[in-house]
Amino acid sequence: MEGKKEIKDEKEKISKKEDEKIEKIARDMVIPGETIVSGEDYLPGEGTMREGKKIISTRLGLVEYINRLVKVIPVSGVYIPRRGNNVIGKITDINFNGWQVDISAPYSAFLSTKECFFPRMIRDPEEFLSIGDMITAKVYSIKRKGIDLTMQDRGLHKIEGGMTITINPNKVPRVIGKEGSMVNMIKLETGCNITVGQNGIIWIKGESIDTELFAKDAVLLIAEKAHVEGLTGIVQEFLEKRKKGLKKETLEKKEEN
Amino acid sequence: MTYEKRFDGRDFDETRETKVEIGIIPRADGSAKFTFGNTKAIATIYGPRLLHPQHHQDPEKAKLRCNYDMLSFSVSERKKPGPSRRSTEVSHVIENALSSVVQLESFPGTAVDLEIEVIQADASTRCAGINAASLALAHAGIPMTDLISSVSVGCIGNKICIDLRKEEEDYEEDDEKMATDIPMAFSTRTGKMTLLQLDGKIKPKMLKEAIDAGFKACLKINEIQKKALRALKLKE
Numbered sequence: 349m350e351g352k353k354e355i356k357d358e359k360e361k362i363s364k365k366e367d368e369k370i371e372k373i374a375r376d377m378v379i380p381g382e383t384i385v386s387g388e389d390y391l392p393g394e395g396t397m398r399e400g401k402k403i404i405s406t407r408l409g410l411v412e413y414i415n416r417l418v419k420v421i422p423v424s425g426v427y428i429p430r431r432g433n434n435v436i437g438k439i440t441d442i443n444f445n446g447w448q449v450d451i452s453a454p455y456s457a458f459l460s461t462k463e464c465f466f467p468r469m470i471r472d473p474e475e476f477l478s479i480g481d482m483i484t485a486k487v488y489s490i491k492r493k494g495i496d497l498t499m500q501d502r503g504l505h506k507i508e509g510g511m512t513i514t515i516n517p518n519k520v521p522r523v524i525g526k527e528g529s530m531v532n533m534i535k536l537e538t539g540c541n542i543t544v545g546q547n548g549i550i551w552i553k554g555e556s557i558d559t560e561l562f563a564k565d566a567v568l569l570i571a572e573k574a575h576v577e578g579l580t581g582i583v584q585e586f587l588e589k590r591k592k593g594l595k596k597e598t599l600e601k602k603e604e605n
Numbered sequence: 606m607t608y609e610k611r612f613d614g615r616d617f618d619e620t621r622e623t624k625v626e627i628g629i630i631p632r633a634d635g636s637a638k639f640t641f642g643n644t645k646a647i648a649t650i651y652g653p654r655l656l657h658p659q660h661h662q663d664p665e666k667a668k669l670r671c672n673y674d675m676l677s678f679s680v681s682e683r684k685k686p687g688p689s690r691r692s693t694e695v696s697h698v699i700e701n702a703l704s705s706v707v708q709l710e711s712f713p714g715t716a717v718d719l720e721i722e723v724i725q726a727d728a729s730t731r732c733a734g735i736n737a738a739s740l741a742l743a744h745a746g747i748p749m750t751d752l753i754s755s756v757s758v759g760c761i762g763n764k765i766c767i768d769l770r771k772e773e774e775d776y777e778e779d780d781e782k783m784a785t786d787i788p789m790a791f792s793t794r795t796g797k798m799t800l801l802q803l804d805g806k807i808k809p810k811m812l813k814e815a816i817d818a819g820f821k822a823c824l825k826i827n828e829i830q831k832k833a834l835r836a837l838k839l840k841e
Binding site for chain 1: 634635652653654655664706708712713714715743744745746747748749750751752792793794831834835837838
């Protein structure tokens with residue numbers, strides 16, 4: 349028994365050594381199983397777990413501190429729907445009372461006829477939305493069986509014209525920016541209407557294909573450089589450069605004509 | 606005569622040259638390639654995604670479906686393509702080795718598909734496969750409590766060698782097979798073992814030594830894996 353105790357003491361010593369202060373700086377890359385902070389000053393948030401005195405990351409991502417809360421912002425992964433998210437989806441099937449929608453999440457999504465402004469004259473749901481149509485919708489409940497969508501909110505409609513592009517859903521917050529600053533800047537510079545779905549699908553509609561492609565390139569640039577600091581400056585520079593190029597091109601075309 | 610020096614001049618506790626590449630398959634949710642000398646394995650993750658048929662769904666957690674396969678040109682004598690008795694066994698073993706660290710409860714009712722393709726085989730393919738798979742899972746953003754590192758430990762005569770090559774695996778003395786191959790995998794943070802297989806004969810005392818040596822080698826591999834994942838930030 350005593351021998352066992354000795355081993356136990358030694359193990360405790362080792363674990364105490366390991367308990368020495370580790371503290372990652374904000375925006376550091378962490379790996380699953382890596383200790384972010386030790387000690388009881390912090391609380392484990394999303395993407396982390398507590399084990400003994402340590403807070404351990406469970407996902408690949410960047411560390412963020414919100415007061416005492418430690419969070420990991422994932423850099424990859426599929427879209428996991430949350431209640432209240434605005435998403436862009438594609439109709440995949442029609443039922444007698446609604447539509448099956450693909451919102452590129454691991455669960456199936458359903459939009460009931462009761463949950464959209466459905467003209468009474470139309471009896472067949474297919475006349476309102478048919479297979480292959482794209483819509484903007486809101487996640488209003490997540491049940492064990494699947495996701496329920498609604499279109500009864502401001503700005504939710506069927507998508508007509510324009511183009512949709514897909515980016516990694518983890519990069520959506522950067523595309524939107526603080527209180528929509530980034531997306532508003534692109535809208536202003538390109539004159540396009542941009543709707544960003546939380547599931548990483550983005551709808552761009554502009555006056556001409558050229559402006560749409562311009563906005564698309566800007567969005568893709570953000571997605572590519574999502575983890576660079578001072579992203580607003582880079583995007584602004586890109587937009588200005590491109591705008592000059594576009595003006596030149598149009599002038600040249602006019603001259604040729 | 607005993608096995609005194611290794612065929613390729615390595616130390617007995619040295620692995621072959623390891624190489625890691627992450628995100629090599631753009632269409633997949635996560636992917637990684639792991640190389641042990643001439644052994645190369647690619648792992649890809651798709652999902653979590655809808656699981657069909659529906660009666661396979663588990664309402665409590667996601668299902669990890671692993672598929673291990675060797676390409677027909679990966680070995681010197683052409684391997685008949687398609688699943689075999691061996692590949693189904695290895696798939697199962699890898700699935701069990703990984704599922705203890707993957708937090709599958711986060712995505713109930715879904716499936717996580719793991720495909721491991723061995724594009725070049727020179728012994729310890731399942732270890733390379735597990736190493737690649739654990740990287741691919743991390744890259745796919747699936748919550749995990751730790752990374753899994755794996756290595757095969759060989760016992761030739763009374764020498765313990767890390768990471769056997771095919772040549773060493775087939776080592777013979779007086780027409781008698783000398784090598785014992787022990788693939789093992791560890792969760793290095795907790796030190797828990799998730800895979801242990803044994804092919805051949807070994808003394809109980811030697812097995813303990815082999816496990817200790819394997820754990821040490823896994824710590825080194827774990828460092829390589831971590832380094833590769835950290836480098837992702839710079840790339841992006």
